[in-house]
Amino acid sequence: MRRLVVDANPLVLLLVGFAAVVASLAVRDLRTGVIALTAYAVAGAVLLPSLRFALLRFVAVGVASVSVVWSTWLLGGHDAELALTAGLRIVVLALPGAVLAAFLDPSRLADQMGQRLHVPARFVVAFAAALQRFSALREVWVQLDRARRARGFGPTRNPVSLARHGGALAFAMLVAALRDAGRMSAAMDARGFADARTRTWAEPAPWTRADSGLLALGLFLALVPWLVR
Known part of the structure; x- marks a missing residue:
């Protein structure tokens, strides 16, 4: 199970990361943000090979989130709930992509882009x-x-x-x-890359059932905040 993300299709990882942008648009209150972040955290705890790595990425994203919380609280009438909601929206937006980007392999991504x-x-x-x-x-x-x-x-x-x-x-x-x-x-x-129009590929670009399952999970996680609003 923990090898699922490591062996996943790079296109799936990109789509799941972009789907988090859609999820963040639904974070309009504190409750929705907490539920969305909890859903991503549970999925990460089950699927990611290293929780320490995910926590390090969370700290990096958290720095940006704290700055948003502070500026929103300062300029938004000192409304703590509004500020925390804005911070959670940033975490839901950036954390999935920040974590999954580390598992992107340039060669495999190029194979998928060229062949699929x-x-x-x-x-x-x-x-x-x-x-x-x-x-x-x-x-x-x-x-x-x-x-x-x-x-x-x-x-x-x-x-x-x-x-x-x-x-x-x-x-x-x-x-x-x-x-x-x-x-x-x-x-x-x-090597002829300037003039070549058609090229062959050394490695195949498969799409497995595991890729479809991971993509479905990513889309479901993106829908969670919309369902609980």
């Missing part, structure tokens, strides 16, 4: 390559940080030093990303 949605092959390959490079940014950041520290350019505990170190890493990562993008573009053009 019939998106142009050139766009699909470029999209998959960009997603793969984006997922590698954290590794590039760690390597650049280690290189600077090994050369004696590491930061001290001074906030100014930390800010300078972060700025230098950000600029170095930008240069590295532009350089890698140029190399990838040249490699793709050399």
